[in-house]
Amino acid sequence: MSRELVDLSPGQLHKLAELIHRQEVQKLQELQFKSYADQQKYLHDAKDARDKVYHVLESAQEMVMQTEAEKDTTKQHIAKDVYEYCTKGIGTSLQFIRSYNTRLTYLDKLKNHSDDLIKQLKWLNPATQEKEAQRLALEAGMYKKAALESAKKFQHFVPNQFSRWLKENKIKFEDLVQKYVTTSSSS
Numbered sequence: 001m002s003r004e005l006v007d008l009s010p011g012q013l014h015k016l017a018e019l020i021h022r023q024e025v026q027k028l029q030e031l032q033f034k035s036y037a038d039q040q041k042y043l044h045d046a047k048d049a050r051d052k053v054y055h056v057l058e059s060a061q062e063m064v065m066q067t068e069a070e071k072d073t074t075k076q077h078i079a080k081d082v083y084e085y086c087t088k089g090i091g092t093s094l095q096f097i098r099s100y101n102t103r104l105t106y107l108d109k110l111k112n113h114s115d116d117l118i119k120q121l122k123w124l125n126p127a128t129q130e131k132e133a134q135r136l137a138l139e140a141g142m143y144k145k146a147a148l149e150s151a152k153k154f155q156h157f158v159p160n161q162f163s164r165w166l167k168e169n170k171i172k173f174e175d176l177v178q179k180y181v182t183t184s185s186s187s
Contacts, residue, residue, distance in 0.1 A: 005091055005151040010057045013087065016094045017053035021046055024100055045104050052107040053090050056114050060086040063118045074126040074133050081140035082121065086114045088147035096151075117143070 024046040033039040060083045065147065067079040089110045097103040117140060126133040 005088070005095055008019055008087075010061060010087065013090050013094065016099070017050045017090075020094060020103075021050035022118060042100075047102065049104045049107050051177050052104075052111045053094070055085050056090060056107070058112050059114060059118055064122060066122070072126060073119060074125060074137070078121055078124075078140045081137070081144040082114065082117045082139075085117075085140065085143040086110065088144070088151055092147065092151045102111060113143075130138060133184045 025043065028039065028042065031042070035043065064076075064079045064083050067075040090107070093103050093106045093110070097106055117136075120136055121140075124133055124136060
């Protein structure tokens with residue numbers, strides 16, 4: 001069974017980022033670190049991942065409000081695509097990427113890229129930079145589409161990997177379930 005990406009509001013994404021951050025802090029008790037410095041790095045990185053979510057969401061929302069205030073339909077269209085790219089990317093990272101290292105890397109790249117797109121949009125003057133506006137609109141649309149496709153791939157990745165592992169190890173799903181039921185009922 002595949003999980004589907006749930007479209008969450010920015011407030012819900014904030015809450016989910018905070019929840020994941022708290023879980024990572026709680027997980028600290030279960031993890032073994034080689035040194036105190038490694039433990040502190042883990043805590044810093046967990047907080048950094050949460051803060052990147054906050055930054056991207058706030059920057060994207062501010063960008064949309066700015067383009068609405070400017071009343072420039074070209075910039076509004078681009079801003080909408082950039083916003084959807086950012087929110088889908090964050091949703092994917094929070095809902096499907098379980099590895100905190102992988103999620104941190106993903107969010108870091110998303111933050112840097114969204115900052116760049118927002119900066120380009122901020123300085124864009126569609127009246128005098130028509131080709132640049134077309135290029136940025138195309139780029140924002142492509143990233144939005146890629147974020148949606150990425151979310152769909154993540155939805156099927158885990159179940160497909162598990163099914164492949166079962167087949168490669170010649171394990172029938174029914175046998176696995178039976179073994180689990182027997183093991184858990186004897187506990």
